[in-house]
Amino acid sequence: MKTRMKSWLLGLAAVWFAVAAGSQETASRTLAGGDLAAIAGTTADASQLSFPTDEEIQRTYDLIADYHTKHLEELGVKLPRLRRANGDYVLSALTLVYLARGYPDVKTVSKSELTQFMRQYVPDVNDVQQARHLAAQSGWYILSGTRKDGRELNIQPGEYRLINLEEAYPGFNSQRRVDLSSPDYWEQLKAAYGYRCACCGSKEGEPNFNWPDTITVLQKGHMDPSKPLGPGNLIPQCVKCNQPARDFWVFDDKGRVVAVANPAVVERSSDDVQFQVYERLYRKYGGRDPEEIEEAAAAAAEDADPPEDATEPESAGTLP
DSSP: OHHHHHHHHHHHHHHHHHHHHHHHHHHHHHHHTTOOHHHHTTSOOGGGOOOOOHHHHHHHHHHHHHHIIIIIGGGTOOOOOSBOTTSOBOHHHHHHHHHTTTTTSOOOEEHHHHHHHHTTTSTTOOOOOHHHHHHHTTOBOEEETTTTOOGGGTOOTTEEEEOOSSSBOTTOOSSOOOOTTOTTHHHHHHHHTTTBOTTTOOBTTSBOSSOTTSBOOEEEEESSTTSOSSTTSEEEEEHHHHHHHTTOEEEOTTSOEEEESOTHHHHTSOHHHHHHHHHHHHHHHTTOOHHHHHHHHHHHHHHHSOOTTOOOOOOSSOOO
């Protein structure tokens, strides 16, 4: 009985090893053929990914550059250079190359997959933001699940997909050419932004990306709240982006926060952030009393102004 059981177990083990070996061989063939989806689905494990070689990177970049010259350069879309002067790759160019791999037969790419690819060239890279910046700031037609503009393609948060190399990202306008004196300046401005919120990208009259039960309404938003709300100091913002801002921030023409407009926002921050702000300002002003700094600034301004009774300088000579 024991001999029969031992033989049966040995036979079962042999079958198991054979199946495992066959599976491994199949997996190797699949990876060699590039069919990652068969093993990993839409989000492959980094250990199973096949990254492009330097030759493929150069070939794909040349393809992108050709499309850029034919279709996108005139739209103001910015093409990043592939390498720096020292020969290192530029990360934004690598991101574009990876998203365009196999174009026009491209796939949705996860942020983690991009990060693993980048680490071949910059081992300590952690937070890859290039894909998002390539769309909003440079004009490449890349949809983002985090930005929620890829809903129709089921692009999930943390995923990106290049749509094509012949059109700019919807609403992208590198120049924002709008006549400041035009009576319909506001309508021109909204058109320059593709009737989208400069901050979140939600389109006027359509469901808001972040509040899909709400229809997007665009409002006139300050770029710099310290200046009058008017031509040259406006960006279109949806109600959901404009109202919470409450004049706390300074925005650029792409809807990015570039400065603090109201110091009260610092008091809403954590103690750690407040202390870091304090440290920076203490070093900048040398720990001086605020009133002393204000008095010194006022005195400097007075010295710069000419005396009220100043007269025109005498002529160096007289006319005959």
